[in-house]
Amino acid sequence: xxxxxxxxxxxxxxxxxxxxxxxxxxxxxxxxxxxxxxxxxxxxxxxxxxxxxxxxxxxxxxxxxxxxxxxxxxxxxxxxxxxxxxxxxxxxxxxxxxxxxxxxxxxxxxxxxxxxxxxxxxxxxxxxxxxxxxxxxxxxxxxxxxxxxxxxxxxxxxxxxxxxxxxxxxxxxxxxxxxxxxxxxxxxxxxxxxxxxxxxxxxxxxxxxxxxxxxxxxxxxxxxxxxxxxxxxxxxxxxxxxxxxxxxxxxxxxxxxxxxxxxxxxx
Amino acid sequence: xxxxxxxxxxxxxxxxxxxxxxxxxxxxxxxxxxxxxxxxxxxxxxxxxxxxxxxxxxxxxxxxxxxxxxxxxxxxxxxxxxxxxxxxxxxxxxxxxxxxxxxxxxxxxxxxxxxxxxxxxxxxxxxxxxxxxxxxxxxxxxxxxxxxxxxxxxxxxxxxxxxxxxxxxxxxxxxxxxxxxxxxxxxxxxxxxxxxxxxxxxxxxxxxxxxxxxxxxxxxxxxxxxxxxxxxxxxxxxxxxxxxxxxxxxxxxxxxxxxxxxxxxxx
DNA sequence: CGCAGTTTTGATGGACCTCAAAGACCGTGG
DNA sequence: CCACGGTCTTTGAGGTCCATCAAAACTGCG
Numbered sequence: 001x002x003x004x005x006x007x008x009x010x011x012x013x014x015x016x017x018x019x020x021x022x023x024x025x026x027x028x029x030x031x032x033x034x035x036x037x038x039x040x041x042x043x044x045x046x047x048x049x050x051x052x053x054x055x056x057x058x059x060x061x062x063x064x065x066x067x068x069x070x071x072x073x074x075x076x077x078x079x080x081x082x083x084x085x086x087x088x089x090x091x092x093x094x095x096x097x098x099x100x101x102x103x104x105x106x107x108x109x110x111x112x113x114x115x116x117x118x119x120x121x122x123x124x125x126x127x128x129x130x131x132x133x134x135x136x137x138x139x140x141x142x143x144x145x146x147x148x149x150x151x152x153x154x155x156x157x158x159x160x161x162x163x164x165x166x167x168x169x170x171x172x173x174x175x176x177x178x179x180x181x182x183x184x185x186x187x188x189x190x191x192x193x194x195x196x197x198x199x200x201x202x203x204x205x206x207x208x209x210x211x212x213x214x215x216x217x218x219x220x221x222x223x224x225x226x227x228x229x230x231x232x233x234x235x236x237x238x239x240x241x242x243x244x245x246x247x248x249x250x251x252x253x254x255x256x257x258x259x260x261x262x263x264x265x266x267x
Numbered sequence: 268x269x270x271x272x273x274x275x276x277x278x279x280x281x282x283x284x285x286x287x288x289x290x291x292x293x294x295x296x297x298x299x300x301x302x303x304x305x306x307x308x309x310x311x312x313x314x315x316x317x318x319x320x321x322x323x324x325x326x327x328x329x330x331x332x333x334x335x336x337x338x339x340x341x342x343x344x345x346x347x348x349x350x351x352x353x354x355x356x357x358x359x360x361x362x363x364x365x366x367x368x369x370x371x372x373x374x375x376x377x378x379x380x381x382x383x384x385x386x387x388x389x390x391x392x393x394x395x396x397x398x399x400x401x402x403x404x405x406x407x408x409x410x411x412x413x414x415x416x417x418x419x420x421x422x423x424x425x426x427x428x429x430x431x432x433x434x435x436x437x438x439x440x441x442x443x444x445x446x447x448x449x450x451x452x453x454x455x456x457x458x459x460x461x462x463x464x465x466x467x468x469x470x471x472x473x474x475x476x477x478x479x480x481x482x483x484x485x486x487x488x489x490x491x492x493x494x495x496x497x498x499x500x501x502x503x504x505x506x507x508x509x510x511x512x513x514x515x516x517x518x519x520x521x522x523x524x525x526x527x528x529x530x531x532x533x534x
Numbered sequence: 535c536g537c538a539g540t541t542t543t544g545a546t547g548g549a550c551c552t553c554a555a556a557g558a559c560c561g562t563g564g
Numbered sequence: 565c566c567a568c569g570g571t572c573t574t575t576g577a578g579g580t581c582c583a584t585c586a587a588a589a590c591t592g593c594g
Binding site: 477 | 539540541542543
Binding site: 535536537538539540541542543544545546547548549550551552553554555556557558559560561562563564 | 565566567568569570571572573574575576577578579580581582583584585586587588589590591592593594
């Protein structure tokens, strides 16, 4: 609604291109030590010698925004960690109704040791870089390396909690509360990406279209649009262009989610 | 609507009492070998010597129907497996709206190695027997016994998939489809409990009240009641009394869930 | 029998969906 | 530079599914 800065956007694209090239260079050095997700990914607890082994079998893959990574039911030849970018995990019914069941951010793990077929669709929302391991070698390594299994269990338990918290959002919250919940989560995640706590006046890029938001929230895109406008009108959020969200008062946003003030920490 | 058999119900109670006493006797012999959930629980992959160690630190606890097992936020002193009975995992908002996020059946695991506070409320729906381990000794044992961690990872990944499939139910299905989905799941689980595939004409006990069903499905109890009646009127299900459900045609039920015919195997 | 809890049934309203069209944004090509 | 089409978003009007409120029927139990 108030977006008239094509130059700004063009600059953004340039930086992301530079970033992309730098990533290519950085990542392909195979140096796990300088990996940006090193401390949070499935390999977080590995010893130096274990990292070396992983180094030997890992490879990077990139996907452009909008491309599918894997379809539900497909055989999975690899497991992977998200290094940069965002992907969605979703499920579609025959008649086209779709429900997003997860948002995959840097350090999140994709795949299921011990399972052959993918249970859900994975699609790249932004340009995406994955750190991949062929499934069999990874499974073999898991057998011998408890630190991987332990870390994966930890991550899976966390994701299970997140999924269950999201069930409350889907089952019981109003459209307005759903939007507020999603924004609150994105705000928290964005803040944690830059390693500082969320604060009043913070802003972040909204990586999802209205339709994706609707698929995540179990709503229609029209309802999403209306409720975003409503939150803006109430002053709970501000928009810069259509994709950047400003949170003038974090408490006010959290209040709109319907959660306790101490906040369910849906990561 | 067609329930006039108090005698039948009284008999049921008697058998369950007998069963209870027998369980007490059986379980307290501490013999993991004869444990009914031995092959599916977290200990499924343990070697005889590992089982002996678990034997040494395990203890049983029972809860009557309706009793809480643990509240969200409480410190967890123990982890456990459901041996018999059913419990629910749920979440409640300040204003009272509640959402069930899991149904805990025999062999399911309760607790989070590495976490102190319980993330959700656990309540016994029927009389419930748990096989418990104090958390610290269990965690110590997990360190030394990879077969436990591996099995727990497997179970957690399965639960994560189930939770995500349930998100589709909550977010995108109609009330009628939700009811059908719940009944289909209960039918499958009941069949697997007796180790035979679900079949036409099968029947099972409905362990949940209309309100619990509503909390599971993100509906009101009135809507649940209406849709159950509607399914009955369409001949998709039959009722014996208010709690026993007969499935004359399994395909017909699955068709009502909106899922593919090959069926999302929500376990 | 009478009471408390559960379930059913009915009437009404509202939150959200559906259908439709216009507006904003962006890249492309004249 | 502007026209053009494609995609995403907003806005509007109308309809429907389900929630809400209310009361009656049923069940088990003292």
